[in-house]
Amino acid sequence: MSALAQGREAYAERRWPDAVGQFTAADHDAELPAGDLEQLATSVILTGRGSEGVDILARAHLKYLADGDYPAAARCAVWTGMNLILLGEPARSAGWLARARRIVEDLPEPCRFEGLLSVPAGLGALYQGDGDGAAAAFTRAADLGRARGDPDSAALGTLGLGQAKVLLGEIDDGLALLDEAMVAVTVGEISPVPAGIIYCAVIETCHQAFDLHRAHEWTRALDRWCDAQQKLVAFSGQCQMHRAELYRLHGAWAEALDAATAAQDLAFTGDRMATYGGFYEQGEIHRLRGDFDAAEACYLHAQDTGFPAQPGLALLRLAQGRPEQAQSLLRPAMDGVGPAYRRPMLAARVDIELAAGDALAARAAAEELAALCASIDMPMLHAFADQSQAAVLFHEGDPAAALVPLRRAWSRWLDLDAPFEAARCRALLARVCDALGDEESARLEREAARAVFSELGAAPALAGLEQSLPEAPGTRTAPAPTTVNGAHHAADAGPLTARETEVVRFVSAGLSNRNIAAELFISEKTVARHLSNIFTKLDLTSRAALTAYAYEHGLARTSRPA
Template sequence: MSALADGREAYAQRRWPDAIGLYTAAEQDAELTAGDLERLAIAVILTGRGPDGVDILGRAHLRYLADGDHSAAVRCAAWTGLNLILLGEPARSAGWLARARRIIDDVPQPCPYEGLLFIPAGLGALYGGDGTAAAEAFTRAADLGRERGDADTAALGTLGLGQTKILLGQFPDGLALLDEAMVAVTLGEISPVPAGIIYCAVIETCRLAFDLNRAHEWTRALDRWCGAQQNLVYFSGQCQMHRAELYRLHGAWAEALDAARAAQELAFRGDRMATYGGFYEQGEIHRLRGDFDAAETAYLHAEETGFPAQPGLALLRLAQGRPDQAQSLLRQAMDTVDPAYRRRMLAARVEIELAAGDARAARAAMEELASLCASLDMPMLHALAEQSEAAVLFHEGSPEASLVLLRRAWSRWLSLDAPFEAARCRALLASLCAALGDEESARLERDAARAVFFELGAVPALPVLERSAPAGLAAPPAPVPVSRNRGDDAPAGPLTARETEVLRLVSAGLGNRDIAAELFISEKTVARHLSNIFTKLDLTSRTAATAYAYRHGLV
């Protein structure tokens, strides 16, 4: 086969470096067609060379114009503009988008790709906080995409509309639209670049909606999608930063740090959108471990991207014994970010305001967090709201009411498998029990929390155990692995939700390492879950566990 034919085959198989090399070799012998130039540009963009890819896409645009294919020329111009937005070049982007609009206006027949031009307008309105204008633009994009057979635009418009509805607090409708956009991606209907955009945007939006289960599911899917492509840089860094957050939540801090560093490396290689998350997650792990200087450096690198490193940096100031600075930093950040990001800072706001002595501000933040539960039924959100209310009530002198809320929050977090947050929750339970005169329960809770802190290396959390009345919690409160008083969200049967998930994966033939990778937990945590499964079910082997799973319809 010729280099050109081989290049086309490599592109179809998503062997991006091979496609680039073969197309480049073919161009030495003859001019590439407009379609081949466009495919070359996409391969170059996906391997992290965005500026070079944009230049090649511009050449493809000119070739399409020379061939009289105005619709394809519009597609290239629009995607050049969209890529320039991602590269941080708004002026050049505006020029290319205006060029695409002029071609559409000059050609009498409808253009299949006209809907693409509404995506930048929707993004501008979304990031500017104008939900109404964003919804109108994204709806127009989705409608035009469907009417004219452009699946990429239809999916991007659906995605944007889902993001907008979540920004506006219309959570069920927004999440349903995100799922709809992802169906098109998983069916293979979407081109590589918009597919990656949709994956990463859906995961980020699920985080902002406190939907940990969806974020987990789509991060696993994104991980597999990235792994199936040769030397994919673009989107791989963002995948790593999402992996880092999940590892951190599940107590796999070494794995989280590795993923954060991988995100930074891929950001340096071209996935610029991974820069913030890579450094922010690195800062979080260093802060939790007590390496405050390293945390400071990482947070400041994150802030260089233009986004506030909050609430992490404020919580670092609190850990350093500077509550007034923590309070000032977080208040300033929450006054400037959009509502979706503000929601993610509310739990930290409760803790910091209590520590700084402003109980009224703490209660206001707690009530704002609790009010979200009426429109968004997510275990993480309910746990945050209940835990924050428990901290405020305890501070106000109502330990009995706090205890009920805290145990309910713990039960919700139990299913989310978050050991550090679980231990912090037990630390507060210890203080509550002590305040109520139950010293034996206080000792048991304190000892259990201390064991987890030592295992994780969470040095700064240890002094909390010696306080009689902690001000609150910085991170989302978490489960306490005790069998009593389980709440409504506790899984049915002898196994927790996570243990059931581990059992299913064991039954599928996965080893501990593969299970850990699939669930974004450490191998040590997998082993602990297996031990619990064997004990609860009175089993002695993986084979017996598999048989149990099949007998009880778990697989």
């Protein structure tokens, strides 16, 4: 088999280094045809050598022009411009995009790839917070892609329109469009580079919309997509970045740190879009553990990418006992970003404003969070809103009123398998119970929070718990509350929590604790704890018995994860 044939075979099988080697060898013997040059460029880009790949794309563009294939030449020019945007070269990018537009405008017939030209304009509007402008541009891309038979344009336009709708607050419609774009990826209609772009953008948008379930699902899918490709660098760093965020939320901090480090390594190898998230997530773990100098260095590295390292850097100042500095960092950061980036900062804003003594600003942020719950019906958002409302009520001197939203927040964090946030709720519950004169409940809540903080290594939270804290100002008296300790489960969900049910499903599919941990972005220790709770609740003693229970109660998975 010739080197060219081997290169084509390797490309089809997503063996990118092999494709690069074989195509390059064939190119030394005779100049590659334009289509093979384009595939070589794609393979080089996916192995992390973006600048070199752009140069080969330019060669493919010229070869298409020489062959008289002007639509393909326009497509190459657009992707050259798009890749230059990712490489941080906007002037060169603008030149290539202008060239692509001129070629399309000079064609006597409609160009199949014209929809791609609207994608950069949509991205520009999206990053500037112009949701309406982005929606218009991406709608044009999607409509042209569908009308002219270009699945890449159609899928990227659908993705961008979904992002624009989330930005505009049309969350349900936006998320539905993201799912539609992902269908095109998962059935194999989309080219490799657009597929990676769609995966990463969908996951990021899910986090912005507080849709933890979708973020989990698509991060697992991206993980498998990356693993199925030989030595893929592009998008792999972003996958590790998203993994780190989920591991952090679920209390698997060692795993989160490993994933963040892997994201940084892949960023340096060629996936530049992972730089911010890799350093930011590493900074988050260092901050939560009390390694403040290391956290600061990570946040500053993240900030060097041009994005604000917030709310992490502001929360670091708060942890260092400098609430006014935290205030001065977070306020302008929130005022200068669009709503999609502002939303995740609101809960931190409540904590910081309360610490700085601005109760009115804290209440305004808490009310903004509560108002979002009307348009974004996501458990994670409701947990933040309830927790923030409780903190404000307690600070205002109404511990009795704080109890109800605080219990709801604790319940929601448990369902989300977020141990650190759940423990923060219990720490505040201890203070509330103290204020209400229920010393026994306060002691139990404090001990429960202490156990979680100790296990996680959350030194600052543990130190704050141990400090003697003053009673909330203007405390009102109220009857002592009943204790909120004990095993948790939703009232209508049977004996198992949502996360425990997921664990049962994976056990029934034959997965080991290690594989279940990887699927759910939690630690193996957490899986073991879930299984212990499940066995106790169901009065079972083995995985075989649990599998039988799963089949009897309709909980079994029909297949193992791919």
